[in-house]
Amino acid sequence: MSDFAWDKVQSILKKNVGERLYSTWLESTSFESLEDSATGKILKIGVPGPIYKESISSNFLPEIQIAIGTQIQTPFRIELVVKGLGDDIATPAVSEEPQGSPYSEGDPGQIRVKRDFINPEYTFGTFVVGQGNQVAHAACHSVSENPGKNVNPLFVCGPSGLGKTHLLNAIGNEVRALKPHLRICYVSGERFLTDFVSSIRHGQMEKFRKRYREQCDLLIIDDIHILAHKEAVQEEFFYTFNSFHDLGKQVVVSSDKFPRDIDGLEERIRTRLEWGLTVDIQPPDVETRMAILRYKAESAGLAVPDNVIYLISQISRKSVRELEGHLATLRMYSELRGVPITYEFAQEVFAKFLNSQKRKLTVDEIQKFVSQRYSISVKDLKATTRVKTIVVPRQVAMYLCRNLLDLGVAEIGRAFGGRDHTTVLHALTKVKNALQQNEEFARDVNQLEKNINNSEWINS
Numbered sequence: 001m002s003d004f005a006w007d008k009v010q011s012i013l014k015k016n017v018g019e020r021l022y023s024t025w026l027e028s029t030s031f032e033s034l035e036d037s038a039t040g041k042i043l044k045i046g047v048p049g050p051i052y053k054e055s056i057s058s059n060f061l062p063e064i065q066i067a068i069g070t071q072i073q074t075p076f077r078i079e080l081v082v083k084g085l086g087d088d089i090a091t092p093a094v095s096e097e098p099q100g101s102p103y104s105e106g107d108p109g110q111i112r113v114k115r116d117f118i119n120p121e122y123t124f125g126t127f128v129v130g131q132g133n134q135v136a137h138a139a140c141h142s143v144s145e146n147p148g149k150n151v152n153p154l155f156v157c158g159p160s161g162l163g164k165t166h167l168l169n170a171i172g173n174e175v176r177a178l179k180p181h182l183r184i185c186y187v188s189g190e191r192f193l194t195d196f197v198s199s200i201r202h203g204q205m206e207k208f209r210k211r212y213r214e215q216c217d218l219l220i221i222d223d224i225h226i227l228a229h230k231e232a233v234q235e236e237f238f239y240t241f242n243s244f245h246d247l248g249k250q251v252v253v254s255s256d257k258f259p260r261d262i263d264g265l266e267e268r269i270r271t272r273l274e275w276g277l278t279v280d281i282q283p284p285d286v287e288t289r290m291a292i293l294r295y296k297a298e299s300a301g302l303a304v305p306d307n308v309i310y311l312i313s314q315i316s317r318k319s320v321r322e323l324e325g326h327l328a329t330l331r332m333y334s335e336l337r338g339v340p341i342t343y344e345f346a347q348e349v350f351a352k353f354l355n356s357q358k359r360k361l362t363v364d365e366i367q368k369f370v371s372q373r374y375s376i377s378v379k380d381l382k383a384t385t386r387v388k389t390i391v392v393p394r395q396v397a398m399y400l401c402r403n404l405l406d407l408g409v410a411e412i413g414r415a416f417g418g419r420d421h422t423t424v425l426h427a428l429t430k431v432k433n434a435l436q437q438n439e440e441f442a443r444d445v446n447q448l449e450k451n452i453n454n455s456e457w458i459n460s
Contacts (some may be wrong), residue, residue, distance in 0.1 A: 004071050006031035012067040012190070017060065018161055020325040024332070025055055026064075032081055040075030043068060043366070045241070046083040048394075049414070053080045055328060062119045070194050089298070101268045118186045122169030127156045130288025130294050133163055135436055136279040140252075144174035147182065147218050147250035156254040158281030164254040167281075168220050171252055173305065175218055185216040189226030213243045224253040228264035238269055245272070258439060277422075280442060283433065286406050289313035292320055296327055300305040304330075308346045315350055317404075317453055322445070328348070348402025363401055363415040369452055370397040382417040395427035396445055402428055404452065 014022040029052075032044035047053045056064070058079060060081075064078065087367045124144075129137050136158070142150045145419040158166050164396075165381070172186045187195070193214075212219065219240070227234050244251050255262060258280070259273040284292065297304040312330070316322040333349050334341050338446035367378045381394050398416060401407050409428075413419040435442045 004031070009064075009067045009071060009268060010444055012070060013060075013063055015102050016063050016067070018319075018321045018325070020322060021060075021328070024062060024329055025052060028052070030059060032085070034072075039235055040077065041072060042079060043072070043076050044079045044081050046081050048083060049081060050255055051321060053082055055332075056080060059324075059328075062117065066117060066188065066191060066221060069191070072199070076351070082369070090220040102202060117188075117191070118172040118184065119169045122166045123173045124170045125164065126270075126295075126299075127166055128288060128292045130284050131432065132282030132284050132288065133167075136163075136281045137168060137301045139277055140171050141174070142251060143252060145178065148248045150244065152248075153276040155259060155273050155276065155278040156252070156281065157256070157258050157278060158254075159256055159283070159319065161321030162281045162283060164281060165394055166320075166437055168222050168252060168254055172218070172220060181356070182217040183215055184218045184220070185252055186220040187222070189221055190224040190264075191234050192221055193226060193230065194257055197235055199313070200232075202251075205331065209240075210238050219244055219250070220252045223256070224252050225255040225257060225262045225265070231266075232299060234266050238266070238272075241269070245275075257381070278439070280439070280448065282442070285403055286313055289316065289323060292323055293327060295326060300327075300331065302327075302331055302341065304341050306345060307343060308344045311346050312344065344355050363405065363412075365409070365416045366400050366404065366452065367397055367415075368402065369448065382415075385415065394404055395431050396448070398424055398427045399431035400449060400452070401444070404449070 010026070010029075013026050017026065028048050029115060030046040030457065032046045033042075035044070047056060068078070070074065072103050077082050086163050111448045112166070124137070124141055127133075129138060136156055139151060140156065143152075156166050157166060168186065172184050175182055175184060195208060195211075196439050199205050221237075227237060241251060243249075252275065258278060259265065259270045262270070289308050291302070293312055295307045297309070307331075312323065312326050329459055330341060330346060330349055334345070339345060364378075365383050371378045374389070374396075376390060376393055380390050381397055394416060401415065402409075403410050407415075408420040409424045411420055413424045414426075431445070435445060
């Protein structure tokens, strides 16, 4: 197939799974062949070895299928081939149905849902709930129990790699189990855009509208910000949204920004996305990071000591995807060398991450960041004054010391003028509640934490 572009598939994969996972598992894959069969096309993808085939088959098939779906608009299945071994083993796709549109028509007058791109592995049962995502988890679960009734639309916001896609898929899986008669359409913003452009090119806009409006009861669009600065597709989404809302059908979308912060999004769409409930996902704290790692390790049958779990949680602070990438890397090296996972082995594997850190993050450094952000002195943070302009920054600084350094309450109290544990606990609770209830405050604190993390310090 002369017009099949593997480099475009790779580019989409790199964007969708993140650079670290892409470079670890997918960068070394290659396009081998595209062949015809009685049931459709067979796309053979070369992989470096059996470990890669197992990992890619278990973790990345949905992303690969979606990426390839931008190049092939007819039914296909994927075979992963270990290069150099002649080991052609078909890796079954999530569905044998056409990979183009998430819905297709059957006989006249009969609508048959063929594909919705939902990953069956992403359920509420496999989602680790922590302080930073419990509100989003509860909102998504509520929507899945009563689509179109409790919250509509639901807008899930958060940086890449924190679990937005997992939660959106979980909604789809739960609705599929509880209300199998409902027709679900789960697509990425990029998929929605691709379908729109393809429909215009082939003069099939009526089919596009029928597919996303009449043949769908639950519309889930991941990464809605992809539609920014694209007026034509935004207009189509606007009327699709109105149709859903008027009929009481559920809409769920996600983005890495709040609706009002998405540059290039039309105001009429922005206001509609804010009609329902907006929930955000915060970076996981150390306890949640460790719980996620423990769950992932146990699910994969890996024996990982607690001190290794803690080590990975310390070098992987930004996203769940980063945690998974480091765990996958550790597993790969362990299997390649045929050695068990120990703390010393993990230190060797992650030496470049540990050695590349510039210096140790301390309470003093956090206090300096906070004092600069709020235009007060470090001395003010430690003083006894209870003026609000000082109290709030002090509480934020205490929260960041807890979140970034994992300090005990007593240690934090000593670092802020000898305050008792009750005062510190009160400060931590106030900040956590404010993060959930005040979007502006949450953005401010998240940006402050991001600035600190970007300075490449680590609590060693």
